[in-house]
Amino acid sequence: MGFEGVDALDGRDIATRLREDHAALSPAAARSVAATLLADGAFSEPYCEWLPLWYELGLIAPVRYGEWRLRRVAATVADAAGVTVTAPRYSRPQDVIVDGEPALDSVSGFRDRFLLADSILHLEWFVHAAAADDIDVPSTLVERTREESLTYYGGDRDRLSPTVRRFQRLLFTDDAWVRWVNDRYELDSRLFRLWERLLRRERRRLTAENR
Numbered sequence: 001m002g003f004e005g006v007d008a009l010d011g012r013d014i015a016t017r018l019r020e021d022h023a024a025l026s027p028a029a030a031r032s033v034a035a036t037l038l039a040d041g042a043f044s045e046p047y048c049e050w051l052p053l054w055y056e057l058g059l060i061a062p063v064r065y066g067e068w069r070l071r072r073v074a075a076t077v078a079d080a081a082g083v084t085v086t087a088p089r090y091s092r093p094q095d096v097i098v099d100g101e102p103a104l105d106s107v108s109g110f111r112d113r114f115l116l117a118d119s120i121l122h123l124e125w126f127v128h129a130a131a132a133d134d135i136d137v138p139s140t141l142v143e144r145t146r147e148e149s150l151t152y153y154g155g156d157r158d159r160l161s162p163t164v165r166r167f168q169r170l171l172f173t174d175d176a177w178v179r180w181v182n183d184r185y186e187l188d189s190r191l192f193r194l195w196e197r198l199l200r201r202e203r204r205r206l207t208a209e210n211r
Contacts, residue, residue: 001167005135023080028134030081034074035132038087039125041070046090050103050117052110088128090121098154107154114198116153120146122171141167159209169206175199 014029025033044063048056071087078085096103107113123145130137141163148164151157160168175196182192 001141001170003130003135003137005133008135009133018077022077025077025081027081027083030077031083031085032129032133034078034083034085036129037070037074037077038085039128041067041074042087042090043121043125046092047117047121049092050121051113055110085132088124090124096120096150098150099156103150103154111198112153114195115202116150118172118174118199118202119149119153119168122174123149123168126171160206165206165209169203172199172203172206175203 009029009032014025014033017024017029018033022030022033044066045060048059048063074085093103098106103116104113107116123142127137127142144161145164145167148157148160149168152160159165178192178196178199181187182189182196
């Protein structure tokens with residue numbers, strides 16, 4: 001998207017230092033790592049609230065355990081560098097109105113709820129992580145992306161504007177991350193494969209619309 005500040009930190013170098021000695025991270029790098037871990041940890045519970053009740057009940061225990069673990073690691077990294085970081089507050093369905101109605105009123109089915117949740121919560125995740133890295137994401141773009149995405153995935157809007165569509169297409173590339181986790185840790189998870197499939201299909205659909 002051409003945001004300023006994206007080259008300020010070297011992701012490969014940070015990953016290497018994190019593996020070898022997390023205390024060797026610079027304050028800026030430690031802030032980036034800790035903020036990302038906190039954002040990851042806080043992400044799943046509100047995401048579950050956007051999806052059917054059976055899904056939320058089935059995942060809430062491992063989700064909360066995962067958040068606890070990630071918070072511990074984030075605190076260790078931040079304390080070693082003497083930096084302070086906070087977790088983002090993600091949108092919950094009861095807090096969001098779409099076209100004057102509760103966000104989930106016009107959305108049915110797992111896929112539609114999944115895509116609506118991802119279009120909003122992943123945007124919020126990115127804004128939080130970008131701020132920790134001093135990446136300048138224009139607030140007007142964030143507001144427009146949120147507004148259009150809510151009414152597109154949860155309302156009557158029939159298409160996204162070109163800039164917002166491109167931004168969302170890039171946000172939906174987390175299908176690659178889901179696949180990597182599933183393969184790297186040999187999870188062989190049917191749920192992860194479902195997430196990957198839904199994300200990949202939406203990314204490809206948005207890509208085709210850009211042509």
